[in-house]
Amino acid sequence: MLIWNETMECMDRDSMRKIQGIRLHETVDRVYHNNTFYRNKMQEMGITPDDIQSLDDITKLPFTVKTDLRDNYPFNLFSVPMSEIVRLHASSGTTGKPTVVGYTRKDINTWSEVMARTFTGAGVHKHDFIQIAYGYGLFTGGLGAHYGAEKVGASVIPISGGNTEKQLQLMEDFGTNVIACTPSYALYLAEMMKDMNIDRSKLKLRVGVFGAEPWTETMRREIEERLGIKAIDIYGLSEIIGPGVSFECEHQCGLHINEDHFIPEIVDPVTLQPLPEGEEGELVFTTVTKEGLPLLRYRTKDLTSLTYEKCTCGRTLVRMRKCTGRSDDMLIIRGVNVFPSQIESALLNIAECEPHYLLIVEREGVLDTLTVMVEVQEQFFSDEVRKLEELKKRIVHKIQSTLGLSVTVKLVEPKTIERTAGKSKRVIDKRTL
Numbered sequence: 001m002l003i004w005n006e007t008m009e010c011m012d013r014d015s016m017r018k019i020q021g022i023r024l025h026e027t028v029d030r031v032y033h034n035n036t037f038y039r040n041k042m043q044e045m046g047i048t049p050d051d052i053q054s055l056d057d058i059t060k061l062p063f064t065v066k067t068d069l070r071d072n073y074p075f076n077l078f079s080v081p082m083s084e085i086v087r088l089h090a091s092s093g094t095t096g097k098p099t100v101v102g103y104t105r106k107d108i109n110t111w112s113e114v115m116a117r118t119f120t121g122a123g124v125h126k127h128d129f130i131q132i133a134y135g136y137g138l139f140t141g142g143l144g145a146h147y148g149a150e151k152v153g154a155s156v157i158p159i160s161g162g163n164t165e166k167q168l169q170l171m172e173d174f175g176t177n178v179i180a181c182t183p184s185y186a187l188y189l190a191e192m193m194k195d196m197n198i199d200r201s202k203l204k205l206r207v208g209v210f211g212a213e214p215w216t217e218t219m220r221r222e223i224e225e226r227l228g229i230k231a232i233d234i235y236g237l238s239e240i241i242g243p244g245v246s247f248e249c250e251h252q253c254g255l256h257i258n259e260d261h262f263i264p265e266i267v268d269p270v271t272l273q274p275l276p277e278g279e280e281g282e283l284v285f286t287t288v289t290k291e292g293l294p295l296l297r298y299r300t301k302d303l304t305s306l307t308y309e310k311c312t313c314g315r316t317l318v319r320m321r322k323c324t325g326r327s328d329d330m331l332i333i334r335g336v337n338v339f340p341s342q343i344e345s346a347l348l349n350i351a352e353c354e355p356h357y358l359l360i361v362e363r364e365g366v367l368d369t370l371t372v373m374v375e376v377q378e379q380f381f382s383d384e385v386r387k388l389e390e391l392k393k394r395i396v397h398k399i400q401s402t403l404g405l406s407v408t409v410k411l412v413e414p415k416t417i418e419r420t421a422g423k424s425k426r427v428i429d430k431r432t433l
């Protein structure tokens with residue numbers, strides 16, 4: 001099994017910590033001298049770059065949150081003059097101004113490097129044909145994946161998201177063996193493949209490189225089965241670089257973090273105190289090589305845990321557990337905390353359910369209600385009413401017994417719930433509309 005950068009990906013812990021410490025000091029020194037926002041923050045806390053001499057000193061640094069980026073819209077958090085910026089991306093978000101991120105030439109090279117590690121981790125090499133169906137444009141998915149795939153030398157098909165029939169046609173004609181897109185779009189591709197009567201044996205698809213949204217292990221199994229491929233999870237966020245922050249190897253046992261570039265911490269989301277290895281909390285990153293937009297202790301809101309154990313693949317890079325929820329994804333329904341991923345797992349364990357669902361939260365008087373809308377497989381939907389009622393009861397019971405929450409279940413025909421080429425929307429919270 002190939003490793004893109006064995007020196008960095010298989011380094012012993014002491015050497016990694018030393019490099020991280022040096023790079024951390026350099027980054028802090030740089031932002032202190034080039035960025036008013038961080039200089040002010042550090043001065044308020046009474047610290048200078050000299051206080052940051054080793055990795056352990058990271059906890060002395062201030063946190064950064066998404067609103068800091070919004071408040072400094074569009075470019076005020078950048079740490080280089082605009083003449084050094086060669087690329088801008090932005091993530092739209094649901095409210096207010098987008099979050100803008102900027103890259104220097106060196107940042108683009110770093111991004112290609114971490115994405116080359118990512119693809120190599122997924123077993124992708126220069127003889128592969130990779131179809132990039134992440135959106136190209138301001139979203140970091142398309143171009144981020146593109147540069148990494150070119151770096152490993154694969155033949156890149158920059159098709160972007162959508163245009164599903166064309167995707168499938170090119171897949172067949174070009175002999176695509178790697179697909180990169182969101183997991184929800186992967187499911188849609190599988191569905192269309194069936195509708196268009198495409199003979200799977202004519203396709204060379206071998207592996208999918210999926211990310212940009214949470215997806216459960218049960219969803220992974222569905223995708224692997226329906227597309228007949230290995231489904232690899234990749235994680236990232238625009239603020240830190242885009243895709244390429246962490247990646248699974250072929251063993252699919254946690255995502256290797258490119259920690260020589262992005263130092264992770266897990267903190268308690270309430271007290272912000274660092275948590276020990278293995279405990280779940282909020283993932284926080286400090287970038288230590290980025291020039292355009294270096295960030296100190298950026299709170300991702302993503303919930304996961306870390307392990308420093310060496311992986312079977314030989315990489316020693318710290319691994320994060322597959323991330324299935326964000327602290328701001330959590331719904332509180334009549335006092336019960338629910339993550340959409342928990343409902344997803346419950347639904348996908350019921351054979352008649354399709355992996356397409358939508359959660360609708362409403363308030364009736366003082367009570368919150370959760371309606372779970374889920375598609376039922378064709379062959380069951382045409383069944384008699386009594387059987388559908390029985391199925392509905394089974395789903396309600398499954399959710400009640402695993403989450404302790406009573407919900408209303410609405411069974412709908414296949415293809416009722418909207419499909420998307422990008423990130424799927426699983427929750428409509430009418431309480432906040």
Ligand code: DLL
Pocket residue numbers: 091134140141210211212213214215233234235236237238239242243244300302323324326
């Ligand atoms: O989604 C970057 C990306 C593109 C990652 C393509 C992977 C593949 P943003 O639009 O800024 O960036 O969204 C970042 O998406 O904080 C997570 O909540 C979520 N996310 C990204 N990847 C995963 C994943 C891109 N593999 C936000 N599993 C992050 C779970 C993910 N959530």
